[in-house]
Amino acid sequence: MANGGSNGRKLLITVLYMVAVCSAVPISDLLDRASQHSDKLHSLSTTLSHELDSHFPPVGRMIMPRPAVCHTSSLQTPSDKEQALQVPESDLLSLARSLLQAWVDPLGVLSSSANTLPHPAQSKIINKIQELQEHSKSLGDGLNILSGKMDQAAQTISSLPYRGGGNDGQDRISKLTKFNFLLSCFRRDSHKIDSFLKVLRCRAAKLQPHLC
Template sequence: MAHGRWNGRKPFITVLYVVAVCSGVPVSDLLDRASQHSDKLHSLSTTLTHEIDSHLTPIGRMLMPRPSACHTSSLQTPSDKEQALQVSESELLSLARSLLQAWVDPLVVLSSSANTLPHPAQSKIINKIQELQEHSKNLGDGLNILSGKMDPATQTISSLPYRGGNDIGQDKTSKLIKFQFLLSCFRRDSHKIDSFLKVLRCRAAKLQPHLC
């Protein structure tokens, strides 16, 4: 469903891409827009994880896999803002793009699985997952434009394939656990993306590190 909607918008997105590149939109403006989308991504994922967690049993929380089991955990990233400030602009953008790309397939799994999720706010969750996909797609388009304006090293994207399959489980508990686990991994990564973009925006504005 989500792919169909986006396929219909590809010509429009392509036009936006060409216009943005040719019109010489400043990098600082592109970073501002990207940060707005990354803010929304993290906010939505946080809201969703809280929504699901409220319906998990204590046993369900105990059975939740550790964050190290997230499919993006193999990617070496700065652990905090201080470390991020020591990383080059090209590497930060490459890391953000790698993380975002790694979530294309898992977000499809979340979107298709939401229809069978045993949760009283199912329709609300479905809508928010679709919003996640939309903001993720818009952010990806924006970062593609940014990478074309920055160092060629930003074109490098690490491959982080998702091998979790499309099945989130058969019984109520396993469905909620896997759905929540995927969301919690996405929330963690969306926070990283948002932090990296804020550091890039800070540097583009030529602010002192302690103000970032």
């Protein structure tokens, strides 16, 4: 029992040390790290989408919902880089954090659905989904630290609940279509997150807009 208490204190000291170290890191360096994670996140989702496309039946494309049905579509975000450059830094970080938080549960759904996905590259897909979850967690932790260095607006996270995890369909095409649609929504949002963080990194470096 005493040993458990000692281990608990050591863990607490380690966590506090890491928080202190991260708090001392300049915003520009934190944004560099966050951008690396977001870039990897979008790259992984793109690679995974291409993997799925290789065995996605044409009829699935015809019945797949439009992007407007994605559970994050209600969040008002800049439509391009020019608009993103006009958004205050704290609000832009809040948007990135809101999108990332909205994918905690859906990524879990993708992970569980991948275990029964009727696709010849199933094992590779399972591994890549796990990588997405790991990078999302790491990025989320980094953005939480970043938000603490900015004003109150950066602390705000919009609620974007996901309610589509109940039934993934019984037939092969239904399963593939639902999985592909959910992944396409994530790919779209990971691109937004990556774009917002790159704009923030650019502005932190005080570069001219045309260089961003």
